[in-house]
Amino acid sequence: MMEDPLEIVAALRRATQLLQGFAPDVELLVEALERYLATGGATPLEECLGLAAAPGGRSWAAQEAQERRDRALRAMARQTGWGAVRMASEIAKYAGNGWTRDKARATLPDRYAGTYKQHLFEAFRAAPGGDVPSSAKQIRRIVSGGH
Missing domain, CATH: 1.10.287 (Helix Hairpins)
Structure with a gap:
């Protein structure tokens, strides 16, 4: 090197x-x-490279992380068929319990593979500081394709 x-x-x-x-x-x-x-x-x-954030704007890395988070939440909605209220409840539960335990992990726990918790893990892993919205209004907007 x-x-x-x-x-x-x-x-x-x-x-x-x-x-x-x-x-x-x-x-x-x-x-x-x-x-x-x-x-x-x-x-x-x-x-x-054209990647600098505008003053007061978000970096390309933050935008990319939010998109990964939102894709995981949309995948969770597709897999479970849950509405925004149920998803918000599950996100809040995972934030208070599961993520506390899982955030130190570098990889997905095997027991989550193929379950809705896989998508929760991916959403929290992608979100800087574990910033995953838990309000039904925000979840509804994300799942519908808005940001």
């Missing part, structure tokens, strides 16, 4: 040359790296 910053910059410059003309997704990365290198690193790479 390279540790010398100048070697890393040289490797990035070589990579941008080698990757030019590839697929549009790769070209996007090449252009972002070129912008980053052109500023001598003064512009954060996240900004060059």
